[in-house]
Amino acid sequence: MNENVFVVNHPLVAHNLAVLRDKNTDTEKFNHALKRIAYALFFEGTKFLPTVEKPISTPICDTLSPMVDPNIEIIVSPILRAGLVFSDIAQEMLPFCHIHHLGMYRNEETLEPIWYYNKMKGKLKDPDKTHVFILDPMLATGNSGYDAVHNFIKQKIPQKNMVFISLISAPEGIEKLTKAYPELKIVTSKIDEKLNERGYIVPGLGDAGDRIFNTVY
Ligand code: URA
Numbered sequence: 292m293n294e295n296v297f298v299v300n301h302p303l304v305a306h307n308l309a310v311l312r313d314k315n316t317d318t319e320k321f322n323h324a325l326k327r328i329a330y331a332l333f334f335e336g337t338k339f340l341p342t343v344e345k346p347i348s349t350p351i352c353d354t355l356s357p358m359v360d361p362n363i364e365i366i367v368s369p370i371l372r373a374g375l376v377f378s379d380i381a382q383e384m385l386p387f388c389h390i391h392h393l394g395m396y397r398n399e400e401t402l403e404p405i406w407y408y409n410k411m412k413g414k415l416k417d418p419d420k421t422h423v424f425i426l427d428p429m430l431a432t433g434n435s436g437y438d439a440v441h442n443f444i445k446q447k448i449p450q451k452n453m454v455f456i457s458l459i460s461a462p463e464g465i466e467k468l469t470k471a472y473p474e475l476k477i478v479t480s481k482i483d484e485k486l487n488e489r490g491y492i493v494p495g496l497g498d499a500g501d502r503i504f505n506t507v508y
Contacts, residue, residue: 293469296477299335304328304480312496318505322376328458328480329380336424336454336478364416366391366423370435371408373499374426381424395435402490404435409442418447428499430457431492433467440472450474459483461492
């Protein structure tokens with residue numbers, strides 16, 4: 292296993308993943324289970340953030356206590372539309388983050404991403420001090436993940452400052468991203484068996500966007 296791939300092994304994560312995989316789980320239960328796992332993924336993904344020692348006075352004495360470096364900027368980038376399910380929790384855990392939506396859908400024949408939204412106002416203050424969390428519940432072919440990371444590399448943000456957070460990953464997607472971006476970190480709750488001929492993860496949970504938003508067929 293690549294040293295930059297982190298699988299969150301935890302009984303509650305596994306339990307909620309079973310709820311998500313079950314095709315009989317309704318939308319309400321599905322989204323609650325997904326959010327519970329999101330906390331675990333974010334705690335794992337944010338463990339790489341730099342900290343500084345802050346002088347604090349407790350009721351007992353003065354001390355130094357580590358806090359997230361106030362000089363960094365954090366961008367949280369959900370890939371639309373399924374990545375939105377992680378946004379609330381990202382904002383709750385990182386209230387000072389900037390949310391940057393990346394709109395892509397996949398061409399069902401080529402499985403390549405087609406961009407439709409990517410708006411950034413102004414320039415980054417300091418790319419070296421910018422940390423990015425890219426959110427997509429399903430890391431399948433890795434094609435949209437590849438484009439998302441590339442988008443931030445173009446802004447001169449170092450790969451090592453980026454974390455790709457996914458719920459379920461396919462080996463194919465992991466391979467694509469780790470080969471292209473060896474310093475990118477990937478945090479996931481499970482690496483499944485494979486992709487099927489339509490690019491869906493097996494066993495997976497089906498179309499994450501459809502299940503999150505209860506899409507009418
Ligand atoms: N996207 C999904 O929503 N599900 C998959 O299995 C693969 C890509």
